[in-house]
Amino acid sequence: AQSVTQPDIHITVSEGASLELRCNYSYGATPYLFWYVQSPGQGLQLLLKYFSGDTLVQGIKGFEAEFKRSQSSFNLRKPSVHWSDAAEYFCAVGNTDKLIFGTGTRLQVFP
Amino acid sequence: DAGVTQSPTHLIKTRGQQVTLRCSPKSGHDTVSWYQQALGQGPQFIFQYYEEEERQRGNFPDRFSGHQFPNYSSELNVNALLLGDSALYLCASSFRQLNNSPLHFGNGTRLTVT
Helix, strand or coil: CCEEECCCCEEEEECCCCEEECCEEECCCCCCEEEEEECCCCCEEEEEEECCCCCEEECHHHCEEEEEHHHCEEEEEECCCCHHHCEEEEEEEEECCEEEECCCEEEEEEC | CCCCEEECCEEEECCCCCEEEEEECCCCCCEEEEEEECCCCCCEEEEEEECCEEEEECCCCCCEEEEECCCCCEEEEECCCCHHHCEEEEEEEECCCCCCCCCEECCCEEEEEC
């Protein structure tokens, strides 16, 4: 069955600290992988995507993610978190016909 | 360049009623998908419309139906509302001819069923 697991429901970090959000997936074919961010009351904004090629992908707002096929993972990272990064983050697998989302990780940033 | 727009932003309905949600895709996009996001959950795929036809459907009952118009805008209809239909309904658009065109999401319609 196709699925996405985000093991961390809630993460709290201090501003300026590094961040890693975990994502594991189960998908029958070569996965297309995505990270989206959702601020309160807003829709989803695409941070980055992986289709093929270089397994380290760069996104907007200083985020990056690394695809590790052997671990079925696509973890999101940022070297220095800003207070404005506080939001809900969703990992997704699939394509533009249908995305399967994880349950999300809520990021809280302390000054 | 207008992004994906959805209306209304909020809606309150009573059990058993029917509701229609509307979506205008991003300029240049021709494909519209609908997702349901329950509180504390990730979005779940409802269905996708292209060329005015439903192309794919997720695991949702027939109470959920949709339509796409010649100008690519779309409606989501839900009949016989249940309390469990309370959720944020997200519309997303893409351009089918562009391989792996990423989805652009609207801000959603918050539906509350009482």
